[in-house]
Structure formats: structure tokens, C-alpha cells
Amino acid sequence: MTTKISRRQWLIRSSAALAGTMLAGYAKAGRALAMPRYAGAPIRMMYNENPFGPSEVARQAMIAAFPEGNLYANDARRELQSLIAEQVGVPEDYVMLGCGSSEVLNIVGMQCGIDQGEVLSAYPTFEALNRYVELLGGTVRRVPLNDQMDTDFEAMRKSFTGKTKLVYICNPNNPTGVPIPDSRLRPFCEEISKKALVFVDEAYFEYVGHPDYRSMIDLVRSGHNVIVSRTASKVHGLAGLRIGFGIAHPDLLKKLIPRLTGSTNLIGVRAATASYRDAEFQQFSLRKNREGKEIVYRLLRETGHNFLESHTNFVFFQTGMPIQEFRREMRQRGLLVGRPFPPFLDWCRLSMAKPEEMHIFADAFRELVG
Structure with missing residues (x-):
């Protein structure tokens, strides 16, 4: 049971x-x-x-994109960026495309590490961002899950210091699969985002059926210091094509975009564009x-x-x-x-x-x- x-x-x-x-x-x-x-x-x-995955619609889009293989993917990326912005309800300049959501996680971790910042993170959780922080000289304070194996926000509050630059939250958490209810996560994000950047990883957003689960994208929209990531790797079945997104205020994205590798490819972008329209x-x-x-x-x-x-x-x-x-x-x-x-x-x-x-x-x- x-x-x-x-x-x-x-x-x-x-x-x-x-x-x-x-x-x-x-x-x-x-x-x-x-x-x-x-x-x-x-x-x-x-x-x-x-x-x-990928869906048949996405596969056909990939096949159709092969004749464009001699072209850079700038126009295709803009089309996908526009589609994602429309679907999540933000302006286009709030959306950053990455080589999977891992690239979004990595460059945020990279920036924090370079700045010698400190990150708060649940433990265990998805470690991509944390690894980059530590690789580049930053510090990660891992806060164990509570007795119910949920993210322990009270312990995170107690662990927050003047050195904390970023709080990373995976919702639902990986590896537990447990979602954080909106009634717990939203007040925490609203409070902590006044003092540090809050990164909410929503890789499994589409799977959640919990009645009190909400995306934190509306906090981004309303000006909070929050970034949300999404991925085409899960429901859309495009893990091998590496397409993901960061959704944040343009002022933050202007600092992050120069660190992108430019490795999103035309075939993957066309497949994702088709798949996000394939309900x-x-x-x-x-x-x-x-x-x-x-x-x-x-x-x-x-x-x-x-x-x-x-x-x-x-x-x-x-x-x-x-x-x-x-x-x-x-x-x-x-x-x-x-x-x-x-x-x-x-x-x-x-x-x-x-x-x-x-x-x-x-x-x-x-x-x-x-």
C-alpha cells in the first residue's frame, strides 16, 4: 500500500x-x-x-526537417519559443531554449558556482545543478527530506544564510515522485525569492494529478525572482533530441543566455514544435x-x-x-x-x-x- x-x-x-x-x-x-x-x-x-515517443506527428516533422539540414535553426527556435510562450502564458522574451532542461540547470549552477555562491537543495533530488555549482567552486547545502520524505521547507529556512544565492526545488521531486502542494511551495517561493533566486524544476509537470499542485510560472509572470524549467524529454518522448526551456524574467535570461552552448539542433526543435501541438x-x-x-x-x-x-x-x-x-x-x-x-x-x-x-x-x- x-x-x-x-x-x-x-x-x-x-x-x-x-x-x-x-x-x-x-x-x-x-x-x-x-x-x-x-x-x-x-x-x-x-x-x-x-x-x-516520439509521436508519429513529431517523427514526420523530423523527416520534413531533413531538407533544412543545411540551415541554422534560428527561425525554428523562434517558432518554438513563441509556441511555448503562448502555451504557458508569458511574453516570448521570458522563454529560453536549452539543450534539454539540463542545460538550463547547468548554466544556472555554473553562474552560481562562478560567483562562489551557496545553494540550498533538498536531498536526495536531481543533482545536475548542484554538480555544476560544486564543480565551479560554489557550495551546496543539502537539506534531508523530512519524515514523510517530502521537501523540508522549515529546515531549508533554518539553513538559509547570508551567503545563500539560490534555492533549488524539484517539483515533483526526483527520485521520490512526490509533488509539493501549492499551499506549501508558493508561500516559500514568495518569501525566499525576496532574498535569493528560486529555481523550480518542473520536468514532470505534465504527469501531476494532485489537486493542490500548481506551476510556479505565474510567480515569474508577476515579477518574483523565480526561474522555472520544463523539458520535452518526458511526456513528449524527445530525450535523445535534447530540448528544454527556462522561463524567467528577461533581465535574468540576459545574464544566462550568453552561457548557452547553442547546441539545440534543427531536427529536435522541429520535433518539439510538432509534439507540443500534439495533445x-x-x-x-x-x-x-x-x-x-x-x-x-x-x-x-x-x-x-x-x-x-x-x-x-x-x-x-x-x-x-x-x-x-x-x-x-x-x-x-x-x-x-x-x-x-x-x-x-x-x-x-x-x-x-x-x-x-x-x-x-x-x-x-x-x-x-x-
Whole structure:
């Protein structure tokens, strides 16, 4: 069942699980399931990719763009920038295109690091921005999630210092998949943005069904010191084509845009433009993702494993063994699952594949733990 547990509880359970794996009962190496269909191509469940994308509309747009391959993508980028601005309700000069939202994260982290700034960030979370801060000489203060595995805003407030230049928030959080309700996030952003830049990473925005979830783009629109990132990598299935966006006040973007690498490509831009107009495929992706998650939820309720109800395209759950062992066992069964996320070292972030592939995972999991 969906479970809210305290840190004390998960530490106890994690320790017990880690110790238990010394027993032969968990040591089933070599007992691979027979999956001839996937014998040469393991099922990818580790990078939060869309197993269905790109859409047919986006593929046709890519094909149509090949004759333009001799041209720079300036006009195509402006068209996409205009479309995104229209869809999120901001002027065009509030939108910056990046090579995935990772580039937006990276250049903000780069700027903060160069300025020797300090960043506040939840832990664990998506670390792209934090890595750039530290690489370039800045400091990251990682604030552990609270007992409900939510972003701990009270602890963040207490950790804020005169050196803090940036607060990074991933909503929903990665790897937990838990969304931050508007009633908690908005007051925090309004308060902290008076003292530092607030970066809200909305990579999984389209997946959220929580009634109290809202984008923070309206705070950007109303002049708060906030930047929001979005990506075409998830619902749109364009992870390999690297298209993302930063949405912020033009004065901030003027400082960031010179650090862009200019690596967004014409094919990716044309595909994203078509995909953002393809509401039918977006709804298809969301529907299939919900089907996949329901398969996992039913499985974990059946086997009695703790999990967090996700508003993303992955599920974070307790495996009952060290994550590295779980990854090896799943790999032997033709399944590639998520990496470790300290301190949750017996939890797995499982990306949703196609529903029929999620049934294969369910069979493999039952075979392993049963």
C-alpha cells in the first residue's frame, strides 16, 4: 500500500533488509527468467524515458526537417519559443531554449558556482545543478527530506544564510515522485525569492494529478525572482533530441543566455514544435504511464513492499535488499532499473516502460522476492 513512514522507520527497515540479504534466501543469482523476446535488448526502466515517443506527428516533422539540414535553426527556435510562450502564458522574451532542461540547470549552477555562491537543495533530488555549482567552486547545502520524505521547507529556512544565492526545488521531486502542494511551495517561493533566486524544476509537470499542485510560472509572470524549467524529454518522448526551456524574467535570461552552448539542433526543435501541438499523443503517453504505475502499485501491495505514490513517470519503492544487488538481479532477468539514491540504499526508482513490459517486471519481481 502507499505508505508514509518516518525516517526512523525506514532506517530500521533498511538495516534489516541489508542484513537479511546475507542469507541464501535472497541469493538467487543466475535464476534468470526466460524472456527470449528481450534476450538481446534489456527493458530500460532506469532513465525516466517515454517508451512510446516520439509521436508519429513529431517523427514526420523530423523527416520534413531533413531538407533544412543545411540551415541554422534560428527561425525554428523562434517558432518554438513563441509556441511555448503562448502555451504557458508569458511574453516570448521570458522563454529560453536549452539543450534539454539540463542545460538550463547547468548554466544556472555554473553562474552560481562562478560567483562562489551557496545553494540550498533538498536531498536526495536531481543533482545536475548542484554538480555544476560544486564543480565551479560554489557550495551546496543539502537539506534531508523530512519524515514523510517530502521537501523540508522549515529546515531549508533554518539553513538559509547570508551567503545563500539560490534555492533549488524539484517539483515533483526526483527520485521520490512526490509533488509539493501549492499551499506549501508558493508561500516559500514568495518569501525566499525576496532574498535569493528560486529555481523550480518542473520536468514532470505534465504527469501531476494532485489537486493542490500548481506551476510556479505565474510567480515569474508577476515579477518574483523565480526561474522555472520544463523539458520535452518526458511526456513528449524527445530525450535523445535534447530540448528544454527556462522561463524567467528577461533581465535574468540576459545574464544566462550568453552561457548557452547553442547546441539545440534543427531536427529536435522541429520535433518539439510538432509534439507540443500534439495533445492527442500527450494524453496517450499519460494514460499509458498511469496504466504502468497501477501495475506496479498492485504488485507492491501484493508483496507488501513500501512505495510512494508517484506523480511522475517512475515509482520509488523499497526493494527489501541493497539496491546494487537488486539491480544485478533485475539485469539477469533482462531489466535495467534505477541507480542508488543515498541514503535510501534499499529503494529503487523504477521508470515506467510499456504496460506489457511492466507485467514482465512484475513477474520478475515476484520470482525474486517469492
